[in-house]
Amino acid sequence: MALDFAATYKVLVLGDSNVGKTCIVHRYCDERYYDTYISTIGIDFKQKIINLDGTPIKLQIWDTAGQERFRTLTTAYYRGAMGILLMYDVTSLESFNHLSYWLRNIQENASPDVVKVLAANKCDATSNRAVDAERGQKIAENFDMPFFEVSCKENINIEEAFLTLARRIREQRGRRLARLPKSPGKPVLAARRPRILHHANSEREICRPDVNIRTH
Numbered sequence: 604m605a606l607d608f609a610a611t612y613k614v615l616v617l618g619d620s621n622v623g624k625t626c627i628v629h630r631y632c633d634e635r636y637y638d639t640y641i642s643t644i645g646i647d648f649k650q651k652i653i654n655l656d657g658t659p660i661k662l663q664i665w666d667t668a669g670q671e672r673f674r675t676l677t678t679a680y681y682r683g684a685m686g687i688l689l690m691y692d693v694t695s696l697e698s699f700n701h702l703s704y705w706l707r708n709i710q711e712n713a714s715p716d717v718v719k720v721l722a723a724n725k726c727d728a729t730s731n732r733a734v735d736a737e738r739g740q741k742i743a744e745n746f747d748m749p750f751f752e753v754s755c756k757e758n759i760n761i762e763e764a765f766l767t768l769a770r771r772i773r774e775q776r777g778r779r780l781a782r783l784p785k786s787p788g789k790p791v792l793a794a795r796r797p798r799i800l801h802h803a804n805s806e807r808e809i810c811r812p813d814v815n816i817r818t819h
């Protein structure tokens with residue numbers, strides 16, 4: 604029997620190479636932690652049905668294929684994204700300093716409606732810490748992002764970060780719907796409207812059938 608869910612939210616996990624993007628997606632979707640390095644081959648996403656305050660929502664979580672290493676993420680990757688989990692690694696000052704690059708990249712390529720959450724990963728690695736929580740908190744406030752220190756290794760705050768992102772997407776969709784004109788105008792528009800409302804997404808492209816889809 605097909606699972607019924609109210610909406611699909613496309614989210615991206617972004618940040619420097621090695622911050623733990625692939626680990627967080629696996630941890631959240633498979634509830635496992637991978638200790639060895641995972642090289643990501645091909646653009647990939649995982650799906651998870653979550654219970655968002657009583658409503659089943661399908662989260663479609665996209666992981667990069669390592670293009671972040673070469674700074675070659677394209678507009679196509681951002682298409683249809685409703686939320687972004689932006690990550691850095693608390694043991695890497697460089698990954699924190701590169702947040703400005705990622706924020707600019709998001710601004711240039713993502714929908715203006717996209718919502719973000721900032722995740723500082725590897726908070727378990729206390730002896731190697733290079734970035735204090737306060738610094739993360741500050742940049743998060745400046746860019747209107749909820750902030751979480753997380754650990755894929757010790758499963759800290761992962762669920763909270765993704766749930767917060769999903770809630771923000773829901774709020775943003777609510778604001779978008781409130782902005783839509785009450786009267787749809789021409790009948791042809793009225794016929795198309797439910798599809799737009801369902802995705803609340805300007806691109807109307809949630810899932811690309813030509814990519815490797817793994818359903819969990």
Ligand SMILES: Nc1nc2c(ncn2[C@@H]2O[C@H](COP(=O)(O)OP(=O)(O)O)[C@@H](O)[C@H]2O)c(=O)[nH]1
Pocket residue numbers: 619620621622623624625626627637638639640641642724725726727728753754755756757
């Ligand atoms: N200590 C610690 N290491 C982590 C954590 N998350 C990921 N790693 C390690 O960081 C490395 C890079 O992880 P990966 O998910 O491949 O990073 P990506 O390049 O951003 O996808 C791997 O060696 C992981 O084992 C964490 O929460 N704590």
Ligand SMILES: [Mg+2]
Pocket residue numbers: 624625626641642643666667669
């Ligand atoms: Mg990866």
